[in-house]
Amino acid sequence: MDEACITLGHGAGGRPMQALIQELLLPLFDNPALAALEDQARLPLPTQPGCRLAMSTDGYVVSPLCFPGGDIGCLAVNGTVNDLAVGGAVPRYLSCAFIIEEGLPMALLRQICQSLAQAAREAGVSIVTGDTKVVPRGQADKLFITTSGVGEIPAGVDLGMHRIAAGDALLVSGPLGDHGATILAARQELGLSCQVQSDTQPLHGLMQALLARVPGLHCARDLTRGGLNAVAHEFAAASGLSLWLEEDALPIRPAVASLCELLGLDPLQLACEGRLLACVAPAQAEQALAVMAHWPGGEGAARVGAVGEAEASPVLLHSALGVVRALAMGEGEALPRIC
Structure with a gap:
């Protein structure tokens, strides 16, 4: 994948989009659930009696994309992990959807994805499913990210x-x-x-x-x-x-x-x-x-x-x-x- 910038073709479902997924996203977010490339992640449910699932979702539109101490990538992981954590959940899985504006430099997207992947590793969560959409110039502001998280609340934990x-x-x-x-x-x-x-x-x-x-x-x-x-x-x-x-x-x-x-x-x-x-x-x-x-x-x-x-x-x-x-x-x- 040698393109310098994102094009509309990267969101059209054809070869450029497959290259973006196969050559950039999958290697960074590598895990068995994601590697299957199904339209859904297939995940084990908690089996301990009294455990509950927690789920949260959030969108990230921060400007600028990169700032002292972080960027939109690590922010998207940490924000959703924290929404789960403060309710007593142990975060397990994330979904990640990108809305990318045509013309975003590929190097910047790679940098942000690397940051996102590193933040997920540090938080102990797996990115197990996602989506990529590319919109024409002027219809977004470079990059928006939506993450959803699933966590497990242990038996006996009651915060709220x-x-x-x-x-x-x-x-x-x-x-x-x-x-x-x-x-x-x-x-x-x-x-x-x-x-x-x-x-x-x-x-x-x-x-x-x-x-x-x-x-x-x-x-x-x-x-x-x-x-x-x-x-x-x-x-x-x-x-x-x-x-x-x-x-x-x-x-x-x-x-x-x-x-x-x-x-x-x-x-x-x-x-x-x-x-x-x-x-x-x-x-x-x-x-x-x-x-x-x-x-x-x-x-x-x-x-x-x-x-x-x-x-x-x-x-x-x-x-x-x-x-x-x-x-x-x-x-x-x-x-x-x-x-």
């Missing part, structure tokens, strides 16, 4: 917003807003610089460690679009309780804070791609923080607040000056095309 209780400690697993700030700074037309890189990483290992060592873990959610603010509002709405955040405790890197101040953005609404918010029984909060602190990227893990009784405002921020203010839920998309 139904378990959030008043008094629970709120913990974040690392600094907030790194990914959103990185994408913003990477957009060349803005002419900005930021000494930070995306936090994109899989969270399934951290979640399994928490489940093994912190029986008081009630709920977790990865902090993607809308950041901590969005997830806090989701927790409040689902539980009927209020969440109190302590401004002094929020782990935000100075570079991220400075960029947000310059542009009038709220770091609590910036996306992360390798951080989670956990609700933990207060007696086990320190144990959970210790687990987080020993995980890659967990140097900023912090207890940032608590779940309280229902209030008129679902999410409240206690400032360093002792002032309490309600945090409004985000309106619109403050920073589009971040994932």
